[in-house]
Amino acid sequence: MKKRIQGSGLDESSILTDARKILAPQIEDRSRRSFLMRSLTLGGVAMLSGCNLTDNESVETALSSMSRFNDRVQGWLFNPNALAPTYPESMITRPFPFNAFYGIDEAPTVEEESYRLEVTGMVADKRSWRLEELRAMAQTDQITRHICVEGWSAIGRWGGVRFSDFLKRVGADTDAKFVGFKCADDYYTSIDMATALHSQTLLALTYDGAVLPREYGFPMKLRMPTKLGYKNPKHIQAIFVTNTYPGGYWEDQGYNWFGGS
Known part of the structure; x- marks a missing residue:
């Protein structure tokens, strides 16, 4: 059974399809290395302050798309019944x-x-x-x-x-x-x-x-x-x-x- 994201009508198949669409476009040769290096740390982009991701428009577009993809994956993985730890x-x-x-x-x-x-x-x-x-x-x-x-x-x-x-x-x-x-x-x-x-x-x-x-x-x-x-x-x-x-x-x-x- 496909697992759907609450309130979005999405499932694993649609997420994977979107991932292929995001990664498929060719990045310009001069920005390929920058794209690869930054995409490896995409999950931590929000933990950085003062980052400049606008030195190349194609890199910025790709990273923005992947960030939105990350949001959708987090929504899919979120368990509404799982509790955060509590402490004394x-x-x-x-x-x-x-x-x-x-x-x-x-x-x-x-x-x-x-x-x-x-x-x-x-x-x-x-x-x-x-x-x-x-x-x-x-x-x-x-x-x-x-x-x-x-x-x-x-x-x-x-x-x-x-x-x-x-x-x-x-x-x-x-x-x-x-x-x-x-x-x-x-x-x-x-x-x-x-x-x-x-x-x-x-x-x-x-x-x-x-x-x-x-x-x-x-x-x-x-x-x-x-x-x-x-x-x-x-x-x-x-x-x-x-x-x-x-x-x-x-x-x-x-x-x-x-x-x-």
Whole structure:
């Protein structure tokens, strides 16, 4: 039986067909060596910063196609029932590192009283949510490892609402392909629906038993131990469900979209 990728209508045969299409075109002789060297490290492209892959248009086109192919393969391999490892409280990293595309002093300040989470797109209940409403939902917590694309990791304790519960509450169309996020720090990203429904994907409202601090994403961040750090947006202001590819802050600059850890 062919295994299909959830929400995409793809199977092993279509993936292999796409791979042949990607690799078949002839690369110009002067760029062949560059293409081969870079394609060997394609899986780690997202872990590099400041890379210049635009010195040859044919190389750039091929690598972009292969990156999209990587995303599709990761989606096919993703097991929605497999859990990321959890850890004892004694292994929590203290202090938990701050990381963003800006300094800690530039982290946005969001006022709790005026905060509203906007929910739009392919959902039945399009409206704004107050923090008190989110806190009134069933809460869970996890001690999991955050893995950064830069090569470091840290273990933290996060608490909040299972995202699958929230999506069910708002009547989200779970056959949709994507869930997108917009944030108070102008960050944006998106994830696949299978990861959105994973039992360890949280709308995190607390860290280490206390209200989520500003530097970690107050009032709310998405916590996914199955994804690399850049896929875990902070200071979330809007969530939308869509079949139109939303991209992301880093993804639009060349990082792999799926971003599995």
